Each structure stands twice: as C-alpha cells, then as structure tokens.
Amino acid sequence: SQTIHQWPATLVQPVGSPLSLECTVEGTSNPNLYWYRQAAGRGLQLLFYSVGIGQISSEVPQNLSASRPQDRQFILSSKKLLLSDSGFYLCAWRRGVAGESYEQYFGPGTRLTVT
Amino acid sequence: AQSVSQHNHHVILSEAASLELGCNYSYGGTVNLFWYVQYPGQHLQLLLKYFSGDPLVKGIKGFEAEFIKSKFSFNLRKPSVQWSDTAEYFCAVNAMTGGFKTIFGAGTRLFVKA
Numbered sequence: 001s002q003t004i005h006q007w008p009a010t011l012v013q014p015v016g017s018p019l020s021l022e023c024t025v026e027g028t029s030n031p032n033l034y035w036y037r038q039a040a041g042r043g044l045q046l047l048f049y050s051v052g053i054g055q056i057s058s059e060v061p062q063n064l065s066a067s068r069p070q071d072r073q074f075i076l077s078s079k080k081l082l083l084s085d086s087g088f089y090l091c092a093w094r095r096g097v098a099g100e101s102y103e104q105y106f107g108p109g110t111r112l113t114v115t
Numbered sequence: 116a117q118s119v120s121q122h123n124h125h126v127i128l129s130e131a132a133s134l135e136l137g138c139n140y141s142y143g144g145t146v147n148l149f150w151y152v153q154y155p156g157q158h159l160q161l162l163l164k165y166f167s168g169d170p171l172v173k174g175i176k177g178f179e180a181e182f183i184k185s186k187f188s189f190n191l192r193k194p195s196v197q198w199s200d201t202a203e204y205f206c207a208v209n210a211m212t213g214g215f216k217t218i219f220g221a222g223t224r225l226f227v228k229a
Contacts, residue, residue, distance in 0.1 A: 032215055041124060043205060043221040044159075051215055059216075090159065094217075102147050102166075102209045104217060106159040 002027035006091050006107035014115055019064075019078040021110050023091030026072065031093040033074040034104065035066055038088040047089075050074060051096060086114045117142045119208050121220035128196050129228045136191040136223050138206030148189040149207040149217070150180055159205070165189065176200070198229045 003026045013019060025031055032051050036044040046059045048066035056066050063082050067075045074091060088111050092104040122137035140146065150162040163174025170182040180191045189206060206220040 034217075036219075041221060043119075043121075044207075044219040046216060046218070049215055057215070092159075102217065103149060103161050103164055106151075108158055 002093075002105065004091060004093055004105055004107040006089075006110055008110060009108065010111045010113075012113045012115060013081050015083055016080045019076070019081050019085070019112070021076040021089055021091075021112075023074040023076075023107055024072055025074075025093045028072070028093070028095070030071060030096045032096045033068060034092040034094070035074065035076050036090040036092065038090055038109070044090065048076070081114045083114050086112055088112075117208055117210055117216075117218045119206055119218050119220035121204075121206050121223050123223050124221065125224050125226075127226045127228065130198055131195050132227075134191070134193040134196045134200070134225070136204055136206075136225075138189045138191065138220060139187050140189070140206075140208040140218075141187065142208060142210050144210055147209040148180075148182055149209070150174065150178070150189075150191050151205045151207060151219075152202050153205070154202045162191070162204070196225075196227050198227045201225060201227045 005024050034049045035047040038044050049057050050068040053068055063078050065077050088109050090109045091107040094104045118141045120139045148165040151159050152162045153159045163172050165172045165182045173179045178193050182189050203222050203224050205222045207217050209217045
C-alpha cells in the first residue's frame with residue numbers, strides 16, 4: 001500500500017530564516033506530486049506540482065520554491081521566510097499514469113508559524 | 116481559468132437533519148469532480164468522486180453527490196447527518212485537458228449538534 005510522509009509536523013521559524021519542508025511517498029512510482037497551502041476560509045491553494053524528477057510547475061509567484069530531487073521526494077523551500085508564509089502546508093500525490101484515477105492522497109501536513 | 120465555488124462556509128445542523136452542500140465550478144470541458152473531507156485532527160481524504168457515467172455517485176458514510184452538467188454543479192447530500200459528520204468538506208475539480216491540476220473550493224465547515 002502507498003503512504004505519504006511529511007515532516008516536520010510543526011515548525012516555528014523567525015522572519016528571514018530559511019525553510020525546508022519534506023514530503024516522501026512510498027509504495028508507488030512516478031507519482032504526480034503537489035504542495036498546497038491551506039488557510040481558514042480559503043480552501044487549498046495549489047502552490048507547486050511536479051510530474052517528474054526535476055520538473056516543477058509553479059502556480060503562485062511568491063517567496064517559496066519547490067524541488068523534486070528523487071522520484072518520490074518533494075521539497076518545499078524558502079531562502080527567507082515572511083510572516084505571510086505562516087500556514088498549514090499539505091503535500092499530496094496522485095498516480096501519474098494517464099487514464100488512472102485522478103484522486104489525490106494527502107499527507108498529514110506541516111503547521112508553519114513564522115514569528 | 117478553472118474555479119470552484121462552495122456556497123456555504125459554515126453550516127450547523129442537528130443530528131438526523133438532512134444535508135446539502137452546494138458546489139459550482141467554472142470550466143466548459145470534461146471534468147472529474149471530487150468531494151474531500153477533513154475530520155478534526157485527520158488527513159484530508161476522498162469522500163466520493165465522479166468521472167463518467169451515472170451522474171449520481173455514492174461515497175462513504177452514506178454521502179452522495181449529483182453532477183448536473185447544465186448547471187456546472189456537484190452538490191453533496193446526506194439524508195440524515197450524525198455528530199461524527201462534523202468536519203470540513205471540500206469540493207474539487209480536475210479539468211481533463213488540464214490533467215495535472217486539481218482546483219479546490221474554499222471549504223465548508225459542518226458542525227453537527229448531538
């Protein structure tokens with residue numbers, strides 16, 4: 001069976017500090033990977049998605065970046081955090097095979113507080 | 116661009132009441148439609164999905180949703196809610212030609228009074 005991991009679960013960082021959130025998926029290969037930010041009353045905002053190693057699509061121009069160094073690893077980063085980067089970050093995966101189900105499977109999330 | 120609109124941000128019901136959560140999307144082509152649910156302290160998980168065929172789809176825990184193409188709607192229903200249905204519900208759309216992106220609505224927080 002497939003599982004998705006995110007860490008850390010919670011993080012408190014000062015403004016201007018760097019950020020690295022990691023997401024890994026087990027039990028599948030060549031998944032599509034996604035980073036979302038969830039804010040109260042605003043639903044899930046798609047930040048980045050990736051269809052393969054080194055392939056990143058950005059949906060929202062901002063202070064964040066993403067990388068996919070391995071097939072089942074997806075990293076969300078920032079060089080200098082802003083207060084507005086606070087939020088709940090969710091990683092998700094979906095089967096990458098055309099015609100397969102497009103449902104997404106979500107990780108437990110990371111609660112980031114920038115102080 | 117695709118968008119998803121959920122009509123109610125907060126809903127409060129008593130147990131055994133009927134539930135209907137509205138969802139409308141904007142996209143003229145073929146779509147896949149989803150409802151996800153996030154119970155307190157749990158991961159976001161799939162409640163039900165529509166790909167093709169019968170526009171009335173049934174999901175887990177007695178939920179169902181009806182796809183009405185002419186209205187660009189995919190409303191979620193349950194005839195009799197339980198306290199355990201307290202959660203946040205998200206409607207989502209994946210445009211077939213878009214492929215990789217799934218767009219989510221703002222969510223509806225449902226609180227069921229025991």
